[in-house]
Amino acid sequence: MANELQAKFRRAVDAFQGRDLAKAEKILEQIRRSSPNIFDVEHFLGVIKLMQGRFSEAEVHLKAAVGLNGSSDEALSNYGYALKSLNRPQEALTYFSRALAVNPRNPLSYHNRGSILAEFARDYSNAIDQFDKAIAYNPNFADAYVSKGNCLEKLQRYEDALVAYDKALAIKPDLENAWLGRGNALRNLKRHDEAFATYDRALSGRPGFGDAWIGRGDVLADLERHDEALAAYDKALAIKPDLANAWVARGHVLWGLARYDDALAAYDKALSIKPDLEGAWLGRGNVCYDLKRYDAAFAAYDKTLSIRPDLAEAWLGRGNVLTELKRYDDASAAYERALSIKPDLAEAWLGQGNVAWGLKRYEDALAAFDKALSIKPGLEGAWIGRGNVFTDLRRFDEALAAYDKALSIKPDLEGIEGLRLYTKMHLCNWDHLEEEISHLTAAIRAGKANSSPFALLSLTDSPDDHLRCARAWVAAKLAQLSKPGAKAESNRHDRIRVGYVSPDLREHPVGYLTAGIFESHDTDRFETYAFSIGPGDNSDLRKRLEGSFHRFIDCQHKNDSEVLQAIKDAGIDILVDLAGHTHNARLSLFASGPAPIVVNYLGFAGTLGSKDLAHYIIADKVVLPESSDQFFEEKVVRLPGSFMPRDSRGQAVDQTTCDRADHDLRPEWTVFCCFNNAYKINPSVFGSWMNILKSVDLSVLWLSDMGEMAKSNLRKEAGRLGIDPDRLVFAKRLSSSSDHLARHRLADLFLDTLPYNAHTTASDALWAGLPVLTQVGNGFAGRVAASLLEAAGLRELIARTREEYEALAIDLVRNKQRLQAIRNRLQENRTTSLFDAPLYTKHLEAAYEAMLQRHRAGLPPDQIEIQALG
Numbered sequence: 074m075a076n077e078l079q080a081k082f083r084r085a086v087d088a089f090q091g092r093d094l095a096k097a098e099k100i101l102e103q104i105r106r107s108s109p110n111i112f113d114v115e116h117f118l119g120v121i122k123l124m125q126g127r128f129s130e131a132e133v134h135l136k137a138a139v140g141l142n143g144s145s146d147e148a149l150s151n152y153g154y155a156l157k158s159l160n161r162p163q164e165a166l167t168y169f170s171r172a173l174a175v176n177p178r179n180p181l182s183y184h185n186r187g188s189i190l191a192e193f194a195r196d197y198s199n200a201i202d203q204f205d206k207a208i209a210y211n212p213n214f215a216d217a218y219v220s221k222g223n224c225l226e227k228l229q230r231y232e233d234a235l236v237a238y239d240k241a242l243a244i245k246p247d248l249e250n251a252w253l254g255r256g257n258a259l260r261n262l263k264r265h266d267e268a269f270a271t272y273d274r275a276l277s278g279r280p281g282f283g284d285a286w287i288g289r290g291d292v293l294a295d296l297e298r299h300d301e302a303l304a305a306y307d308k309a310l311a312i313k314p315d316l317a318n319a320w321v322a323r324g325h326v327l328w329g330l331a332r333y334d335d336a337l338a339a340y341d342k343a344l345s346i347k348p349d350l351e352g353a354w355l356g357r358g359n360v361c362y363d364l365k366r367y368d369a370a371f372a373a374y375d376k377t378l379s380i381r382p383d384l385a386e387a388w389l390g391r392g393n394v395l396t397e398l399k400r401y402d403d404a405s406a407a408y409e410r411a412l413s414i415k416p417d418l419a420e421a422w423l424g425q426g427n428v429a430w431g432l433k434r435y436e437d438a439l440a441a442f443d444k445a446l447s448i449k450p451g452l453e454g455a456w457i458g459r460g461n462v463f464t465d466l467r468r469f470d471e472a473l474a475a476y477d478k479a480l481s482i483k484p485d486l487e488g489i490e491g492l493r494l495y496t497k498m499h500l501c502n503w504d505h506l507e508e509e510i511s512h513l514t515a516a517i518r519a520g521k522a523n524s525s526p527f528a529l530l531s532l533t534d535s536p537d538d539h540l541r542c543a544r545a546w547v548a549a550k551l552a553q554l555s556k557p558g559a560k561a562e563s564n565r566h567d568r569i570r571v572g573y574v575s576p577d578l579r580e581h582p583v584g585y586l587t588a589g590i591f592e593s594h595d596t597d598r599f600e601t602y603a604f605s606i607g608p609g610d611n612s613d614l615r616k617r618l619e620g621s622f623h624r625f626i627d628c629q630h631k632n633d634s635e636v637l638q639a640i641k642d643a644g645i646d647i648l649v650d651l652a653g654h655t656h657n658a659r660l661s662l663f664a665s666g667p668a669p670i671v672v673n674y675l676g677f678a679g680t681l682g683s684k685d686l687a688h689y690i691i692a693d694k695v696v697l698p699e700s701s702d703q704f705f706e707e708k709v710v711r712l713p714g715s716f717m718p719r720d721s722r723g724q725a726v727d728q729t730t731c732d733r734a735d736h737d738l739r740p741e742w743t744v745f746c747c748f749n750n751a752y753k754i755n756p757s758v759f760g761s762w763m764n765i766l767k768s769v770d771l772s773v774l775w776l777s778d779m780g781e782m783a784k785s786n787l788r789k790e791a792g793r794l795g796i797d798p799d800r801l802v803f804a805k806r807l808s809s810s811s812d813h814l815a816r817h818r819l820a821d822l823f824l825d826t827l828p829y830n831a832h833t834t835a836s837d838a839l840w841a842g843l844p845v846l847t848q849v850g851n852g853f854a855g856r857v858a859a860s861l862l863e864a865a866g867l868r869e870l871i872a873r874t875r876e877e878y879e880a881l882a883i884d885l886v887r888n889k890q891r892l893q894a895i896r897n898r899l900q901e902n903r904t905t906s907l908f909d910a911p912l913y914t915k916h917l918e919a920a921y922e923a924m925l926q927r928h929r930a931g932l933p934p935d936q937i938e939i940q941a942l943g
Contacts, residue, residue: 078104082113094121112141116148123151128158139168146176150185157185162193183207184217187224195383197224215245222254226261234258247278249285256288260295268292283309283316290319294326302326317347324356328363336360351381358390365551365661367394385415392424398632401428419449426458430465438462453482457489460496469499470782487549490516491524491542494532498752499779501786506756517542522549526654526679530854531752534828536679536704539852543654543682543706551664551683564644564669568600569925572645572668573622574636575676576607576657579615582833583651583676585810588614589720589910591621595918602643604628604636607657633661640667647921650687653677660686670924670934673707675717678832678854680705688934689924691917692716696853696860699936708934710920712913713941715864717857719836719908726814726841733819736775737802743772743886746820746843748804748834751779753826759787761875762824763794765882772886773800775820817841821886830858839865839903844895846870846885848878865899865907915942 081104088096101118104111119134135152142148153168169186172179187203190196204221207214222237235258241251252275259268269292275285290305303326309319324339337360343353358373371394377387392407405428411421426441439462445455460475476493479486490513497506510532516523517538522545524532529542564570573591577583594601603625609615619625624643628636636659640648648668652658654677663671663686673680673687681687683706690697690707693716697709733740745765747754766772776787788798807813814837817823823838825831825847831838835845835858847858849871859871872878885892916939923937 078108078111082117085117089117089121094125097121110137110141112138112145112148115141116145116151119148119155120151123155123158126158128155131155132159143171144175146172146179146182149175150179150182153182154185157189162189165189178210180207180209180211180214180217183210184214184220187217187220191220191224191227195227195381197227200224213244215241215248215251218244219248219251219254222251222258226254226258229261231258231261235262249275249279249282252278253282253284253288256285256292260288260292263295265292265296281312283313283319286312287316287319287322290322290326294322294329299326299330315346317343317350317353320346321350321352321356324353324360328356328360331363333360333364349380351377351384351387354380355384355387355390358387362390362393362397365397367397370394383414385411385418385421388414389418389421389424392421392428396424396427396431399431399630400632401432404428417448419445419452419455422448423452423455423458426455430458430462433465435462435466451482453479453486456482457486460489460492464492464496467499467780469496469780472496473500473502485516485521485523487522488525488528488546489523491528491532494524495528495752498531498755499750499783501751501754501759501779501783501790503756503786503790514538517545520545522546526682527656527677530678530852531755531829534850534852534855536701536852539679540682540704540706543680545682546654547660547682547686551661551686564646566600566644566646568596568598569921570600570602570644570646571921572602572604572640572643572648573651574604574606574648574659574662575651576605576659577652577655577676578603578605578618578625579608579610580612580810584614584618585720586675586718586833586836587651587720588618588621589722590718590914590917591618592722593911593914595915596623599918599921602626602645604640606631606636606652606659606662633659636662637665637667646670646925647672649674650681651676653679653681663687669928672710672924678829678857679852680707682706689937691920692853693860693864694938695863696856701851701853702936708936710924710937710939712916712920712939714906714913714916715860717832717836717861718910718913718917719840721904721908721910726811726818731812731816731819736804736816736819738773738775738819741771743769744775744802744820745769745772745822745824745882745886746775746817746838747824747826747831748777748817748838749826749829749831750777751783753829753831754787755826756790757875758826759790760794761879763791763796764879765824766796766800768879768883769886773802774824775802775804778804778806813837814841817843821892822846822882824882825858828852828855830855832857835861839899840908842896842900842903844870844885844892844899846872846878846882848872848875861907865902867895867899867902870895912942 081100085097085100098121101114104114115134116138119131119138122131132155135148135155138148139152149168149172153165156165156168166186166189169182172182183203184207187200190203191200201221201224204217207217218237218241222234225234225237235255238251238255241248252271256268256271259271272285272289275282286305286309290302293302293305303323306319306323309316320339320343324336327336327339337357340353340356343350354373354377358370358377361370361373374387374390377384388407388411392404395404395407405425408421408424411418422441422445426438426445429438429441439459442455442458445452456475456479460472463472463475473493473496476489476496479489480493494509494513513524514533518541524542526543526546529539575583591601600623603622606628608629626639628639645668647670649672650663651674653673671687673690687707689710690705692709693712696716702709738744762774766774784803787801791798791801817838818841820843823843823845825835825845827848827850830847838845839861845858845862847862849856849859862870872881919939920937
């Protein structure tokens with residue numbers, strides 16, 4: 074430069090050093106206008122505009138400078154920095170590498186190249202290598218130590234990160250980002266008090282340091298001090314409203330509190346600031362998953378992965394959605410991908426366990442749950458998973474221990490308190506039972522979904538509590554019910570199209586009871602479809618069921634949308650849910666109004682808990698008297714006789730003979746029998762049974778086979794009540810259902826349970842010719858045996874009180890003539906008034922026609938009573 078230009082340039086340098094960037098820029102622009110294409114001027118202007126964040130303008134000057142002097146490592150490095158700031162990382166990396174080729178000893182170029190590798194390529198190991206080279210050439214490069222610490226944190230090498238941050242602070246004690254990084258590392262090491270102190274140190278030097286407030290909030294969130302955490306994030310946002318990470322952190326806390334609308338608003342705010350912020354998309358996916366909006370969750374996780382393919386938590390979320398959709402192979406692959414990125418992601422091991430459980434690969438499931446717990450002992454979902462596996466394996470003592478552990482971690486887990494008690498009842502473990510049932514019902518009355526509706530049926534006889542439980546359960550499990558959906562259009566066919574949805578169309582009580590109905594439908598008036606959402610078993614009954622419908626559609630491996638499409642394609646008029654709140658049911662199918670009329674029938678003894686799930690429930694005047702209508706969301710359709718059908722063709726027992734000696738029963742004994750599952754037995758019922766045994770000499774109680782612990786507990790309780798434990802006889806398991814039915818005839822009287830009666834078990838006893846004595850309850854589940862007895866013309870076997878129940882049992886076995894007369898009447902009536910499948914089907918068809926007639930007349934669902942047909 075000429076002398077005059079050199080003088081001007083020196084004035085620009087002086088202004089720059091005096092921090093008057095505007096003056097420096099003005100002088101340099103004057104030089105540039107009079108003498109263009111001067112390297113020092115273009116470079117200096119580029120540096121000034123870089124410092125001011127004017128990256129596009131800086132890029133123009135620095136590109137010109139590099140063109141004028143491609144051998145300046147400073148210009149090459151600064152140009153790379155401008156490109157990096159303009160989100161052009163690959164071009165930036167090229168220029169940083171060119172700068173180092175010119176000057177391999179420039180620490181700033183190494184630092185810049187490392188930053189690109191860390192921020193854009195997420196190649197943290199190679200980035201650390203670049204920062205180490207920067208430090209080698211400048212041991213006092215504090216920012217390089219901070220950058221190295223940040224990468225070590227990403228690699229979860231938190232102790233090493235602390236060393237790096239401490240070195241930075243030894244060089245530059247007031248370096249804010251070093252204090253921030255140090256706080257983050259301490260937080261990840263769960264050294265919460267030290268983390269607080271570190272963030273406070275950062276804030277003492279700069280109270281407006283928003284990221285330090287976020288860090289403080291993160292520690293408070295870890296400690297579940299949610300209100301304080303939100304206050305910390307709000308402080309950060311008060312300082313800088315467009316701090317996207319603060320909105321994300323706020324969303325995470327709100328998600329954890331199940332404040333889903335607020336969480337979504339926070340994530341959306343973050344995305345309005347930074348559309349490609351993966352944490353916000355991940356958060357959206359998690360919220361949508363919790364709300365059972367699986368399509369939206371899937372889309373959010375995929376968006377997250379398009380931004381950051383190596384984010385293990387997004388693969389985890391994807392796997393969770395696929396698991397819910399029962400796409401187990403795809404789910405397992407997603408969890409594997411998550412674990413390949415982050416092998417110690419406990420939640421992904423939990424997901425693998427849930428997949429294996431869903432596929433009934435129990436050993437694999439337990440191994441995965443145990444792996445999750447070895448990483449994260451307080452992961453309640455893995456304890457629940459262990460409990461679920463042990464429940465399926467009927468190892469109820471181990472299941473109970475697992476559920477206890479889960480509840481000790483999180484007391485109000487969805488459904489687990491009820492499931493724990495249900496498991497405990499399988500063990501006939503009645504320690505503190507009354508107190509625990511009271512605690513559970515109090516939670517249900519407070520609106521908590523602490524029990525499934527099915528688990529509650531054996532714990533309380535209150536139909537009000539059953540309704541509350543179903544409502545809370547549906548609200549928790551089927552959030553989409555709160556959103557109005559498209560209703561199915563009415564169909565017009567020559568025949569009424571009835572669809573039956575069930576997971577139990579096989580050797581299962583539902584299959585046994587309904588086979589005769591499906592075969593008896595009038596094919597001139599009805600076209601029937603089965604949507605089988607459970608496993609087949611290749612049994613004779615399954616084959617028979619498959620042949621009894623107009624179409625049998627195997628939907629076991631179909632997801633909800635595929636099943637719903639099959640229902641739509643079939644043009645179903647009336648869709649019948651045969652499962653309700655029982656195992657393997659899919660109530661989500663009914664949440665979107667899949668047919669003009671939906672019916673709750675047979676599988677579950679109670680209300681589903683929402684008018685949006687079923688319009689009607691099939692019942693009778695005994696099992697559901699008009700005084701109980703208030704406890705049902707559905708409108709009640711009452712059939713004549715009993716609501717419970719029976720297949721009168723499939724299980725013949727007349728020709729089968731049995732000998733008491735083959736079943737550990739002596740000829741001289743009076744044999745009281747109850748083949749109900751262990752979970753239906755409770756202290757009150759068992760106490761009545763022991764009172765009965767005390768009053769009847771040479772009497773025994775013949776019970777179904779159950780686990781050794783349950784047997785031991787019942788024997789101990791019998792002894793405590795003054796009864797020889799040997800008077801409890803436990804039946805052997807039989808592979809043949811006809812043999813099981815036949816052995817009922819070895820008993821004198823079947824003793825029912827309350828609050829959950831024998832259902833199919835009572836039907837079996839009556840079908841085999843064994844009188845059933847019941848005490849009628851208040852809830853649907855406690856009135857089923859009474860319904861069957863009323864229909865059989867055996868009203869005298871229905872007791873109203875516990876005292877009447879005990880007295881009747883004693884009187885009946887003492888009065889052999891009276892008991893034999895009842896047996897004779899039962900034998901006469903069982904295939905006429907009680908178990909006439911064709912007649913029953915006519916009544917059911919009349920109910921379907923009445924429902925459809927109302928619908929086609931534009932009338933809302935209402936109570937329907939079907940009159941007896943000849």
